[in-house]
Amino acid sequence: MRYVRTAPEPVRPAPPRPKRPALRSIVSGGANLLTTAIIVLFAIRAVPHLLSWAVTHGVWNGDGDACRDAGACWAFLRAKMPFILFGIYPEAERWRPILVVLILGAATLWSLPRAHWTRATLGLWGVAIVASLLLMAGGRLGLSPVPTSAWGGLPITMLLTIFSLALGFPLGIVLALARRSDMPVYRWTATALIEVMRAMPLVTLLFVASVMAPLLLPAGVTADNLTRALVAFVLSSSAYIAEVVRGGLQGVPPGQQESARALGLGRSTVLLSIILPQAIRKALAPLTSTVVVIIKNSSLVLVVGLFDLLSAGRVSLNDPAWPTPYAETYLVIALIYFVICYGFARYALHLERTTQGGERRP
Amino acid sequence: MIHMAGVGKWYGDYHALRNVSLDVARGERIVICGPSGSGKSTLIRCINGLETHDEGVIRIGEDEVRPDRRVLQRIRARVGMVFQDFNLFPHLTILENCALAPMKVRGLARDAAEALARELLERVRIADQADKYPAQLSGGQQQRTAIARALAMQPEIILFDEPTSALDAEMVKEVLDIMKALATEGITMLCVTHEMGFAREVADRIIFMDAGQIVETGSPHDFFTAPCHERTRAFLSRLLY
Numbered sequence: 150m151r152y153v154r155t156a157p158e159p160v161r162p163a164p165p166r167p168k169r170p171a172l173r174s175i176v177s178g179g180a181n182l183l184t185t186a187i188i189v190l191f192a193i194r195a196v197p198h199l200l201s202w203a204v205t206h207g208v209w210n211g212d213g214d215a216c217r218d219a220g221a222c223w224a225f226l227r228a229k230m231p232f233i234l235f236g237i238y239p240e241a242e243r244w245r246p247i248l249v250v251l252i253l254g255a256a257t258l259w260s261l262p263r264a265h266w267t268r269a270t271l272g273l274w275g276v277a278i279v280a281s282l283l284l285m286a287g288g289r290l291g292l293s294p295v296p297t298s299a300w301g302g303l304p305i306t307m308l309l310t311i312f313s314l315a316l317g318f319p320l321g322i323v324l325a326l327a328r329r330s331d332m333p334v335y336r337w338t339a340t341a342l343i344e345v346m347r348a349m350p351l352v353t354l355l356f357v358a359s360v361m362a363p364l365l366l367p368a369g370v371t372a373d374n375l376t377r378a379l380v381a382f383v384l385s386s387s388a389y390i391a392e393v394v395r396g397g398l399q400g401v402p403p404g405q406q407e408s409a410r411a412l413g414l415g416r417s418t419v420l421l422s423i424i425l426p427q428a429i430r431k432a433l434a435p436l437t438s439t440v441v442v443i444i445k446n447s448s449l450v451l452v453v454g455l456f457d458l459l460s461a462g463r464v465s466l467n468d469p470a471w472p473t474p475y476a477e478t479y480l481v482i483a484l485i486y487f488v489i490c491y492g493f494a495r496y497a498l499h500l501e502r503t504t505q506g507g508e509r510r511p
Numbered sequence: 512m513i514h515m516a517g518v519g520k521w522y523g524d525y526h527a528l529r530n531v532s533l534d535v536a537r538g539e540r541i542v543i544c545g546p547s548g549s550g551k552s553t554l555i556r557c558i559n560g561l562e563t564h565d566e567g568v569i570r571i572g573e574d575e576v577r578p579d580r581r582v583l584q585r586i587r588a589r590v591g592m593v594f595q596d597f598n599l600f601p602h603l604t605i606l607e608n609c610a611l612a613p614m615k616v617r618g619l620a621r622d623a624a625e626a627l628a629r630e631l632l633e634r635v636r637i638a639d640q641a642d643k644y645p646a647q648l649s650g651g652q653q654q655r656t657a658i659a660r661a662l663a664m665q666p667e668i669i670l671f672d673e674p675t676s677a678l679d680a681e682m683v684k685e686v687l688d689i690m691k692a693l694a695t696e697g698i699t700m701l702c703v704t705h706e707m708g709f710a711r712e713v714a715d716r717i718i719f720m721d722a723g724q725i726v727e728t729g730s731p732h733d734f735f736t737a738p739c740h741e742r743t744r745a746f747l748s749r750l751l752y
């Protein structure tokens with residue numbers, strides 16, 4: 150009965166873990182089998198059809214006539230792509246929006262690695278944004294002026310998104326903090342703002358901004374359509390971000406604030422170095438979805454007559470010289486959005502996985 | 512060093528501290544004990560202003576504790592605190608946890624602050640964990656980090672609120688050992704704990720609290736061998752099992 154260990158159990162490396170076979174995970178269990186079968190059947194029927202439309206009968210070259218009674222009209226997209234991407238921006242000046250897209254894209258890519266999250270990068274963004282606005286608007290440095298009403302396509306989408314985030318984030322954090330403040334004035338103001346913004350569909354907000362702004366603004370001050378839309382976007386984004394950040398703040402245990410204060414740290418240090426970093430880490434997953442929604446929301450500016458990617462695509466369909474290849478155009482625009490949003494979502498997932506602190510990652 | 516006179520504190524209508532008066536000399540080591548809910552935490556949290564007292568006077572040296580942000584910050588820089596559940600900053604490494612306050616409050620450069628932090632981590636014997644995050648450490652190691660973090664401000668007084676209550680039995684000793692070492696170094700210590708062995712060995716004076724009042728104070732010898740108040744006797748007899 151008695152047992153006493155005589156030799157130590159050796160420490161060994163972990164045995165290899167069996168991989169779950171891909172096939173098994175697709176077809177395990179009756180219900181799964183059925184779903185798989187339905188999807189496969191559907192694909193068998195749909196794929197050849199799609200291929201014949203897109204490839205076999207697809208038209209890659211030629212003009213509008215070549216596309217009549219044919220499959221997918223890719224030639225249309227080849228012809229209209231510059232317009233979809235850059236809208237009604239004067240053709241002679243098209244290098245400017247191209248450069249803007251490159252600058253903003255490069256700044257975004259540069260900012261991805263955590264090691265680049267420095268003050269210098271923040272400064273870089275300042276320069277990138279000022280340069281972009283200057284390039285788009287012109288009127289200086291020998292660039293011919295282009296009114297915002299003529300801006301369009303991808304640069305509008307990018308600028309709207311970047312501004313919504315760059316201004317919406319700080320404002321959202323301020324709103325979230327105000328909503329938790331001990332001061333009733335701050336709390337009520339923030340709550341009212343957040344709730345109104347969230348209760349109002351963004352489309353309505355855009356209309357209000359574009360129709361009511363002239364009434365609300367003091368005489369002599371004018372704001373163009375883009376600025377008004379931007380204000381609506383920033384307000385709406387900040388309301389959503391505020392709620393997500395507030396959720397994160399609630400997840401930070403009160404002991405954190407106490408031990409930080411007990412060390413003699415000042416209020417702003419407690420907030421900026423202790424509370425907010427933890428709150429934002431905790432809110433990373435819902436923040437990602439909020440940001441993706443904000444990116445996609447930029448397409449709503451079409452209702453107030455701005456030429457973002459989607460509206461430019463729609464307008465290009467009005468050319469009588471071509472048949473109207475809706476499917477192809479929307480597919481390509483959807484693809485552009487997908488690449489941006491999916492890329493962002495993957496990036497956020499990566500951040501979440503590599504985020505240290507908080508809980509230990511298995 | 513610490514002067515409390517006629518301190519009263521209410522949570523709503525609940526009278527949590529009743530006319531508490533206490534003077535602690537520089538370098539004195541005090542253990543506070545008493546049944547749950549007797550106001551031990553409230554008492555030591557009033558000392559560094561984490562709770563505001565409603566009545567009476569609390570002075571740390573010349574500074575009076577009052578709800579003024581600057582005064583409180585100045586006092587907290589001189590009074591360290593260690594909590595029951597450690598409260599380390601989970602998003603910072605062990606080293607950063609200890610170096611943050613010296614940088615932000617005492618204005619040390621990063622190098623100097625990190626050197627100081629390493630020195631203290633050495634003292635609490637976890638220097639080899641400096642670059643880990645709190646969640647990767649055992650409870651005992653976390654609490655030792657918390658002690659190092661408090662010491663990094665080079666406080667004149669250090670407050671402990673049941674520093675070993677959240678620990679598994681085997682880790683209690685490693686934390687108590689650090690606290691005993693600290694007790695020999697001349698820092699003023701106020702320690703809420705139920706570790707009577709520690710109290711007997713280290714304390715200059717034991718304070719027994721019940722229902723928001725100080726019921727009895729005395730040297731460990733008197734306290735354990737000749738408790739006067741019936742509440743103390745009842746408490747001790749329960750504690751011995």
Ligand SMILES: Nc1ncnc2c1ncn2[C@@H]1O[C@H](COP(=O)(O)OP(=O)(O)OP(=O)(O)O)[C@@H](O)[C@H]1O
Binds near residue numbers: 523525548549550
């Ligand atoms: N924030 C608060 N709000 C209301 N009541 C409180 C609050 N904090 C403490 N109390 C009450 O005050 C009394 C004293 O609490 P305190 O935490 O000081 O007790 P304690 O002696 O530290 O007990 P324990 O040994 O359980 O930690 C308790 O009855 C508690 O319920």
Ligand SMILES: [Mg+2]
Binds near residue numbers: 551
């Ligand atoms: Mg307590």
